[in-house]
Amino acid sequence: MTTVLLNMHNAGWFELGSMILAMGIFYGGVAQIIAGIMEWKKGNTFGTTAFTSYGLFWLTLVALILLPNTTWAAGTKTSDPGLIAYFFMWGLFTFYMFIGTLKLNRALQVVFFTLTILFWLLAIRDYTGSATIATITGYEGIFCGFTAIYAACAQVLNEVYGRTVLPLGPVKRK
Structure with missing residues (x-):
């Protein structure tokens, strides 16, 4: 959800505001770190690495936005x-995580493929300053976020019902 909401902003639908920042801290950040710890307890290295890393991504992204506005980090x-x-580095990390998914599921x-593209498009957007690339990035990010929502929904429903509800x-x- 956090990815979809941030990329609605990136696509130009609305301004970056406290709703997105709060989602970044609590749902994108804290909730994913907790999920990563739960995956660690299950012995799932991929899940641990993915959830904790992307949880920390969201926390660092919000910090990059907010810290320059604080008294003690002004001008940073x-x-x-x-x-x-x-x-770019988050795209590189995500690309090798994508390689890991080749043994998991479609x-x-x-x-992870669309998330790799998203990170690299964000780097290209910031490199070029292109409004067109920014909009394309936003729509690609919305698609990416909805693919993650589908995957999460499928995992939950399939487990709850004990059968394949969503493949x-x-x-x-x-």
């Missing part, structure tokens, strides 16, 4: 080259 705004590097493959596209093991 991240430079454009810094943000370009930030988004739904996660779509999520995840299992990968055939050789």
